Amino acid sequence: MASKSPAVSRHAFASTLQTFTTRSGKSGQFHSLPALARQFPSIHRLPVSIRIVLESVLRNCDGVKVTPEHVEQLANWQPVAERKDEIPFIVSRVVLQDFTGVPLLADLAAMRSVAQRLGKKPKKIEPLVP
Structure with missing residues (x-):
């Protein structure tokens, strides 16, 4: 039986x-937007909200x-450009004004209800973050 070497990505x-x-x-690592700006110089002009999403992406x-x-x-985002593609956003932390999480649960329930009405699987609306 040959051993498989894992692919290095x-x-x-x-x-x-x-x-x-x-x-x-202790040490840690992060992906730097200023470093990414060497390749995409207009990053510094993006709204803060878009930069937050860009950092996650x-x-x-x-x-x-x-x-x-x-x-x-996303690095080339333009405020008045046509929107035709979705950008995947993987949430790693959520800050809510209501620390009970009730608004979040209500939103999830509402989204699942709409999904069911549209004939989709409600369980596809999943709040788990890897």
Whole structure:
């Protein structure tokens, strides 16, 4: 039985990965938008909300669910351009004004109800974050 070596996947924007060290000596990594701006210079002109989504898309760019094209589309976002493609947004943290989460649960229930009325599977509306 031959052993399989795992395929090494390289992040399409590996040059944006930077390392930092905390005061306690722990280190971490993040994908830097200023580093991405070397390739897409107009990033600094994007609204903050779009930059937040761009950072998420960049961080989660796996070539399958989130592709390099998604990063490029969002990095080149124009306020009055035609909207024809969706950008996948993978939420890693959610800040709610209501700390009980009740509004979020109500929104999920409403979305599932609409999905069911449209003949779709309500369980496709899934709040789990990998």
